[in-house]
Amino acid sequence: MKIQIINGPNLNLLGKREPEKYGYTSFEEYLSKLKTGFPDIQLDYFQSNIEGEIVDRIQQAGFDSDGIVLNPGGYTHTSVSIADAVAAVNVPVAEVHITNISAREEFRHRSIVGRYCSGSIAGFGLDGYRLAIEALINIKRGV
DSSP: OEEEEEEOTTGGGTTTSOHHHHOSOOHHHHHHHHHHHOTTSEEEEEEOSOHHHHHHHHHHHHHHSSEEEEEOGGGGGTOHHHHHHHHHOSSOEEEEESSOGGGSOGGGSOOTTGGGSSEEEESSTTHHHHHHHHHHHHHHHTO
8 A cells, every 4th residue: 555645835844843833753753653653555755835746746646646644734724726636636635734723723724625635633743644544544445
């Protein structure tokens, strides 16, 4: 099984940016733990601060992966293009947010992207990525 993890803007700063909200671990450090925890799953990782690059990667992964874990970052609330890309692909997409977007500023309460995803996980820190991978595995197994 092959799962593409896609992180949007500012997530390259994990471990440095507002650690009280996002933690002290970089995503690369966490990715190593994920790969150890899921040795039979090919986990590919992509991060970009550029909306069009995220759209391109969703389109690519949507036809050559078994699922996508997507944290669109701030684009969650603004990007019709990313939402359209998710709607266009043939694989399940799990939306992940490190913080609980419902407990943050009001403009963050609405996800434009989420309506096209198989499900959303928010507020469990980096562990949300593990939960999303487990959900995609279960979808693949028909559980």
